[in-house]
Each structure stands twice: as C-alpha cells, then as structure tokens.
Amino acid sequence: MSTAADGGRESKTPQHIAVIMDGNGRWARQRGLPRLAGHRAGTENIRAIVSEADRLGVRYLTLYAFSTENWSRPSVEVQGLMQILSDFIDRETRALHEQNVHLRHLGRLEGLSARLAEKVRYAIDLTRHNTGLTLAIAFNYGGRADIVDAVRKIVASGVSPDEIDEQLISANLYTAGMPDPDVIIRTSGERRISNFLIWQAAYSEFWFTPVFWPDFRPEHLQQAVSEYGRRQRRFGGLISE
Numbered sequence: 001m002s003t004a005a006d007g008g009r010e011s012k013t014p015q016h017i018a019v020i021m022d023g024n025g026r027w028a029r030q031r032g033l034p035r036l037a038g039h040r041a042g043t044e045n046i047r048a049i050v051s052e053a054d055r056l057g058v059r060y061l062t063l064y065a066f067s068t069e070n071w072s073r074p075s076v077e078v079q080g081l082m083q084i085l086s087d088f089i090d091r092e093t094r095a096l097h098e099q100n101v102h103l104r105h106l107g108r109l110e111g112l113s114a115r116l117a118e119k120v121r122y123a124i125d126l127t128r129h130n131t132g133l134t135l136a137i138a139f140n141y142g143g144r145a146d147i148v149d150a151v152r153k154i155v156a157s158g159v160s161p162d163e164i165d166e167q168l169i170s171a172n173l174y175t176a177g178m179p180d181p182d183v184i185i186r187t188s189g190e191r192r193i194s195n196f197l198i199w200q201a202a203y204s205e206f207w208f209t210p211v212f213w214p215d216f217r218p219e220h221l222q223q224a225v226s227e228y229g230r231r232q233r234r235f236g237g238l239i240s241e
Contacts, residue, residue, distance in 0.1 A: 023188030023212030068142030100132030107141030
C-alpha cells in the first residue's frame with residue numbers, strides 16, 4: 001500500500017475508496033433549483049475527484065450514482081438521471097480514456113434503454129486495457145441484488161454447496177477482481193450505507209461529511225485520506241504491540 005506525507009508523519013493511502021454521492025437534491029433545493037440541477041452539478045466535479053484520487057495514489061474509486069431503489073422516484077427524475085448518465089458518458093469518456101482511467105460498471109443493465117446500455121458497454125470496452133485508476137460507476141446497483149446475482153451465477157455453474165465459500169462469492173460479485181473498499185465516504189451528513197457494497201464493506205472504514213456532493217472538492221478527499229491514515233484497522237483481530 002502506498003503512503004503519503006501527512007503533517008510530518010507517514011500515512012497510509014487507501015487502495016480503494018468508495019463514495020455515496022448524496023445531497024444533490026438538497027443542494028438544489030437550497031438554491032431554489034429543480035432536483036435535476038443538483039444531479040447535473042454533482043457530475044461536474046467527478047473528473048476533479050478522479051484526478052485527485054489518482055494523484056493521491058488511490059487505485060480504485062467507486063461512485064454510487066443510482067440504486068435499484070431509485071426507480072421508485074418520480075418518473076421525470078428517473079428519466080432525467082438516465083439522461084445525465086448518457087451526457088456524462090458522451091462528455092467524459094474520451095477525456096478519462098486519455099487520462100488512462102479504466103471504467104467499470106457495477107450493477108444491472110436491465111432497465112436501461114438499449115441506447116444507454118450500449119453507451120455503457122462502449123465506455124467499458126474503450127478503456128478496458130487502461131492501466132491507471134479504475135473508476136467504477138455503480139448505476140442501477142444494489143448490494144442485495146449484487147449478492148443475489150452472484151448466487152445465481154454460482155448455482156448456474158453447477159458448483160456443489162460444499163465448494164461455496166467467501167472467496168467464490170466475492171469472485172462472482174459485480175466487483176470481481178477489485179479489492180474491497182478500504183474507506184467509504186458518504187456526503188450530505190447522512191450516516192447509513194443505503195444498500196451499497198454490503199458484502200464488500202464488511203471491514204471498511206467510514207468517513208462522513210456534511211458537505212453535499214456537488215460541493216465535495218479535492219481537499220475533502222484529502223481530509224478523508226488523511227484521517228484514514230491515522231486509523232488502525234483490526235479486521236476482527238488485535239493490533240500487535
């Protein structure tokens with residue numbers, strides 16, 4: 001694991017940071033704007049956060065953009081979120097590719113329009129061989145659905161019950177091949193996991209901030225990484241003296 005200087009002492013840099021990007025609607029409401037304006041504002045700082053994570057030495061950055069439960073929101077908002085994802089892919093994919101970012105999608109493509117699903121596949125295929133930071137977008141994602149889909153794949157493969165263990169389940173999750181998140185950031189002041197990476201977050205550290213996602217800046221990411229570096233992770237055990 002890489003390290004970074006922190007006030008004269010050395011601090012660990014997390015290999016994988018996951019972010020629950022919360023507060024877009026409240027950010028918009030405070031400004032007398034429609035909720036979709038907040039969601040659009042939230043996409044405008046993603047590249048800056050990606051660049052800062054890369055600069056800090058983070059290898060994986062996962063962003064929670066749209067949950068399986070978000071389908072219950074008003075249809076106008078859902079359609080708007082789909083358009084925002086489409087616009088983000090059109091606007092950012094080429095730049096992220098040039099930045100050597102590897103894009104991944106976590107979640108189900110079912111429910112997305114055929115055109116949007118094709119755009120997602122295109123972005124993934126274009127950046128497949130990039131060797132820089134991996135940016136995983138959790139869209140139409142749910143932690144429980146993640147586990148259900150993994151179990152279905154395992155059952156369909158004909159594996160006997162005795163062969164099923166934690167490693168096999170992890171290898172069939174949407175995040176297969178990625179390390180579990182070292183730290184999960186949630187913006188907006190809320191303190192819950194909201195069905196996000198519930199298997200993978202078993203031993204993650206959490207960092208909460210009252211800052212709404214559209215106002216989340218590289219310095220906030222620096223603060224999260226700095227605090228993570230001061231924590232001691234035990235993974236259920238004890239720290240050696």
